[in-house]
Amino acid sequence: MKIGFIGAGNMAQAIIKGMVASGSFKASNIFLTASTSERAQQRAQQLGVSASLNNTSLVKEVDCLILAVKPNKFEGVLAEIGSVLVEKQPIVVSIAAGLTLDTLANLISEHSAQKIIRVMPNMNVTIRKGVSALCSNLFVSEDDITAVEKIFQSVGSTYRLEEKDFANFTSIAGCSPAYTYLFIDALSRAGVKNGLPKDIATKIAAETVLGSAETLLNVEETPWDMIDKVCSPGGTTVAGLVALEDEKFISTVIKGLDATIKRDSELGK
Ligand SMILES: NC(=O)C1=CN([C@@H]2O[C@H](COP(=O)(O)OP(=O)(O)OC[C@H]3O[C@@H](n4cnc5c(N)ncnc54)[C@H](O)[C@@H]3O)[C@@H](O)[C@H]2O)C=CC1
Numbered sequence: 001m002k003i004g005f006i007g008a009g010n011m012a013q014a015i016i017k018g019m020v021a022s023g024s025f026k027a028s029n030i031f032l033t034a035s036t037s038e039r040a041q042q043r044a045q046q047l048g049v050s051a052s053l054n055n056t057s058l059v060k061e062v063d064c065l066i067l068a069v070k071p072n073k074f075e076g077v078l079a080e081i082g083s084v085l086v087e088k089q090p091i092v093v094s095i096a097a098g099l100t101l102d103t104l105a106n107l108i109s110e111h112s113a114q115k116i117i118r119v120m121p122n123m124n125v126t127i128r129k130g131v132s133a134l135c136s137n138l139f140v141s142e143d144d145i146t147a148v149e150k151i152f153q154s155v156g157s158t159y160r161l162e163e164k165d166f167a168n169f170t171s172i173a174g175c176s177p178a179y180t181y182l183f184i185d186a187l188s189r190a191g192v193k194n195g196l197p198k199d200i201a202t203k204i205a206a207e208t209v210l211g212s213a214e215t216l217l218n219v220e221e222t223p224w225d226m227i228d229k230v231c232s233p234g235g236t237t238v239a240g241l242v243a244l245e246d247e248k249f250i251s252t253v254i255k256g257l258d259a260t261i262k263r264d265s266e267l268g269k
């Protein structure tokens, strides 16, 4: 299957690198475009894949088209390639936050039976530990979705979700690498406040977050069971836990994620 990416930014580059590194996809079957043909040539060369002349010639070349531009570019890009899409009918995959299957279908053509799959990956595809969700419209067959799943499984794990759960997934998977970095940085700053150099404190914090997540995935216990194991009676951890909850740590995090869900619905309008 020939796969094309419109947009060769952060996500497309990370996905392409992971696909090639997985050994499941030949670089010669991967095509891309960028905002200019010079940039596309440069990115393609770096990744060892091919640059297409422009967006319409890319569509003509591929069986699966991955739209990896920012949500506000979709209208322009789909207006540009709409007629070629309707003619060629590749599987269209959008990784944009907020844009629904219906919105995408209407941007392509109100009357086409276009196969459209929405995927929400996250930045951890960079090291092939991404978590991606997929949903599709009624024109997509089981074979189509399995083929697209294979792309995202080559860079991590996948979940098939109903579209109504996509914004929720976006908040806890698509966006949360940023919040996890924020937490790591907060741990690290506390380390600096109390006397450690920043680089060492950041490494210690990141290794601890990684190990805690790996432990959780390897035990039967819930996060709260594990919290109880760390909290010695009358000890240091429970003192910190109570101080964090005094400042409403859990509800502050939930408010942050609710804000992403609200923004996701605004992007879709
Ligand atoms: N960054 C992230 O962690 C995640 C991003 N997404 C989604 O992925 C999409 C891309 O995001 P990023 O890679 O972060 O953005 P980015 O800005 O790094 O990449 C977008 C690329 O599209 C190119 N582009 C702009 N107009 C174009 C056109 N007309 N034709 C061809 N290329 C064009 C730009 O030059 C840019 O390199 C967005 O829709 C975003 O919602 C989804 C999950 C996670």
Ligand SMILES: O=C(O)[C@@H]1CCC=N1
Binding pocket: 097, 170, 174, 175
């Ligand atoms: O911030 C955004 O809108 C994108 C979608 C998920 C992560 N980044």
